[in-house]
Amino acid sequence: xxxxxxxxxxxxxxxxxxxxxxxxxxxxxxxxxxxxxxxxxxxxxxxxxxxxxxxxxxxxxxxxxxxxxxxxxxxxxxxxxxxxxxxxxxxxxxxxxxxxxxxxxxxxxxxxxxxxxxxxxxxxxxxxxxxxxxxxxxxxxxxxxxxxxxxxxxxxxxxxxxxxxxxxxxxxxxxxxxxxxxxxxxxxxxxxxxxxxxxxxxxxxxxxxxxxxxxxxxxxxxxxxxxxxxxxxxxxxxxxxxxxxxxxxxxxxxxxxxxxxxxxxxxxxxxxxxxxxxxxx
Amino acid sequence: xxxxxxxxxxxxxxxxxxxxxxxxxxxxxxxxxxxxxxxxxxxxxxxxxxxxxxxxxxxxxxxxxxxxxxxxxxxxxxxxxxxxxxxxxxxxxxxxxxxxxxxxxxxxxxxxxxxxxxxxxxxxxxxxxxxxxxxxxxxxxxxxxxxxxxxxxxxxxxxxxxxxxxxxxxxxxxxxxxxxxxxxxxxxxxxxxxxxxxxxxxxxxxxxxxxxxxxxxxxxxxxxxxxxxxxxxxxxxxxxxxxxxxxxxxxxxxxxxxxxxxxxxxxxxxxxxxxxxxxxxxxxxxxxxxxxxxxxxxxxxxxxxx
Numbered sequence: 293x294x295x296x297x298x299x300x301x302x303x304x305x306x307x308x309x310x311x312x313x314x315x316x317x318x319x320x321x322x323x324x325x326x327x328x329x330x331x332x333x334x335x336x337x338x339x340x341x342x343x344x345x346x347x348x349x350x351x352x353x354x355x356x357x358x359x360x361x362x363x364x365x366x367x368x369x370x371x372x373x374x375x376x377x378x379x380x381x382x383x384x385x386x387x388x389x390x391x392x393x394x395x396x397x398x399x400x401x402x403x404x405x406x407x408x409x410x411x412x413x414x415x416x417x418x419x420x421x422x423x424x425x426x427x428x429x430x431x432x433x434x435x436x437x438x439x440x441x442x443x444x445x446x447x448x449x450x451x452x453x454x455x456x457x458x459x460x461x462x463x464x465x466x467x468x469x470x471x472x473x474x475x476x477x478x479x480x481x482x483x484x485x486x487x488x489x490x491x492x493x494x495x496x497x498x499x500x501x502x503x504x505x506x507x508x509x510x511x512x513x514x515x516x517x518x519x520x521x522x523x524x525x526x527x528x529x530x531x532x533x534x535x536x537x538x539x540x541x542x543x544x545x546x547x548x549x550x551x552x553x554x555x556x557x558x559x560x561x562x563x564x565x566x567x568x569x570x571x572x573x
Numbered sequence: 574x575x576x577x578x579x580x581x582x583x584x585x586x587x588x589x590x591x592x593x594x595x596x597x598x599x600x601x602x603x604x605x606x607x608x609x610x611x612x613x614x615x616x617x618x619x620x621x622x623x624x625x626x627x628x629x630x631x632x633x634x635x636x637x638x639x640x641x642x643x644x645x646x647x648x649x650x651x652x653x654x655x656x657x658x659x660x661x662x663x664x665x666x667x668x669x670x671x672x673x674x675x676x677x678x679x680x681x682x683x684x685x686x687x688x689x690x691x692x693x694x695x696x697x698x699x700x701x702x703x704x705x706x707x708x709x710x711x712x713x714x715x716x717x718x719x720x721x722x723x724x725x726x727x728x729x730x731x732x733x734x735x736x737x738x739x740x741x742x743x744x745x746x747x748x749x750x751x752x753x754x755x756x757x758x759x760x761x762x763x764x765x766x767x768x769x770x771x772x773x774x775x776x777x778x779x780x781x782x783x784x785x786x787x788x789x790x791x792x793x794x795x796x797x798x799x800x801x802x803x804x805x806x807x808x809x810x811x812x813x814x815x816x817x818x819x820x821x822x823x824x825x826x827x828x829x830x831x832x833x834x835x836x837x838x839x840x841x842x843x844x845x846x847x848x849x850x851x852x853x854x855x856x857x858x859x860x861x862x863x864x865x866x867x868x869x870x871x872x873x874x875x876x877x878x879x
Contacts, residue, residue, distance in 0.1 A: 294675070294676055294678065297672065297675040297676060298676070301672050301675075305661070305664065309663075376661075379659045379660075379661070379662055380655070380657040380658065380659030381659040381660060381661055382659075383622075383627065383653075383655045383657060383659065384653060384655055384659060384660075384673065384720060385676065386627045387625045387626070387627055387648065387651065387653040387655075388648055388649075388673065388676035388677055389648065389676055552622075552627070
């Protein structure tokens with residue numbers, strides 16, 4: 293009941309904010325880049341531009357859209373946390389709800405806003421792209437329709453909670469520090485997407501598919517080229533779910549402690565200590 | 574009937590090896606205002622955060638008894654005016670207040686109605702749809718107060734409620750706080766203006782370096798040292814005043830004198846012994862003001878620590 297209020301509040305505030313509008317305008321450009329990059333990366337597998345692209349290209353586009361959306365709502369979460377810290381609202385909020393509820397409300401509320409934003413633009417882009425290129429959702433089979441939403445949502449939650457915790461330990465938006473880099477870990481496989489598409493059954497790729505921060509992007513691509521076995525999909529979803537829960541718990545601890553600290557940013561070692569603490573200080 | 578609303582039992586809190594709160598215990602009852610006093614950095618804010626469940630204590634416990642229930646703190650039943658003010662500055666006054674009341678478990682329609690009633694009480698209705706950041710500091714202060722009380726808490730914690738308010742609004746706020754007390758709210762009031770504390774509080778708790786310095790009713794605390802303060806406006810010579818019975822110190826400025834009568838000295842004996850050569854224009858004999866007691870208690874503690 294209270295969580296629903298927090299989600300509603302965070303969602304409405306987000307979609308009314310200026311940043312949201314600016315990001316909304318940036319997304320079409322980024323979607324276009326994603327489609328362009330994915331189409332050229334998939335060129336090798338593709339005979340000509342007029343033939344329908346293989347599922348791998350569609351998968352890559354979706355993976356990029358996922359991470360763009362997650363990155364943007366992650367950044368919005370981070371800003372919103374830092375702003376509440378600077379505005380000293382945090383103390384009042386925490387006298388009503390727990391830090392976990394606050395973080396969950398933010399991650400879900402801003403996540404919904406981010407997903408809607410990405411979905412709207414992706415739909416618009418698809419509409420345009422499907423008229424001028426052979427890209428088609430028909431390339432996706434039932435396995436994609438079942439697994440992609442799961443990888444999407446879990447990947448979103450993983451990234452958003454990392455950013456929420458990062459925001460909580462920041463003094464202001466300028467001071468990112470080393471903790472900002474943690475939020476980039478899930479993006480590493482995207483840099484190797486060409487390799488993954490061409491060698492979807494390479495032992496390193498298969499292992500990476502089970503390591504939670506890498507799972508969403510790696511598995512989106514492996515499922516996309518039809519290389520993932522059913523047991524691999526199941527196992528990756530289980531490990532990702534466990535990873536998301538652990539990350540959220542760890543992030544919630546850091547969030548809780550970081551929120552009411554206004555001094556210098558903590559070191560990585562301190563963060564590790566906080567994350568494993570039983571209760572806040 | 575047991576009217577205890579809050580029970581704090583030997584709470585301890587360390588930060589990086591420094592002890593911020595060192596085993597304090599206190600109780601607050603329904604229908605009373607407990608002054609929670611201490612110099613800056615004494616551990617007040619940390620204690621308040623523990624009481625409100627924002628921090629977990631390292632040791633000890635906080636329990637709350639409301640409506641026959643005893644147990645862990647119920648955040649919905651507490652209200653808080655933090656010293657560091659902060660509301661969502663880019664939201665409208667009404668939206669922000671309704672949201673905070675919702676976080677306390679009120680339904681939206683109910684929250685809205687109560688918030689509007691409070692806005693009316695503080696003459697803020699015309700500002701309901703303005704953004705919080707457009708309001709003057711005093712108005713924001715009133716809005717912040719509404720955020721603390723709109724859900725009718727059983728335990729209300731006010732940290733420096735009077736700072737930034739003009740005398741008119743200070744009086745308004747005092748009236749409201751008294752009303753809440755009379756309606757059965759337990760109020761924990763932290764303030765640096767000792768005259769306000771004296772006006773409002775039934776009992777006070779003084780904390781210094783995380784520990785209790787004194788805890789009791791105002792009368793108990795004031796009579797503890799057995800001293801009196803005399804203020805005098807006069808015509809004539811003040812020379813003889815210092816020699817009067819019980820006088821421990823004397824300060825004269827123009828036609829005004831202020832004297833301290835030591836422990837056990839009788840105000841009656843002092844007044845009767847005033848010399849006939851002195852024409853008294855104004856005279857007051859009182860227990861020392863809380864301000865002096867506060868300052869001397871802290872100085873004594875610091876001296877003993879040094």
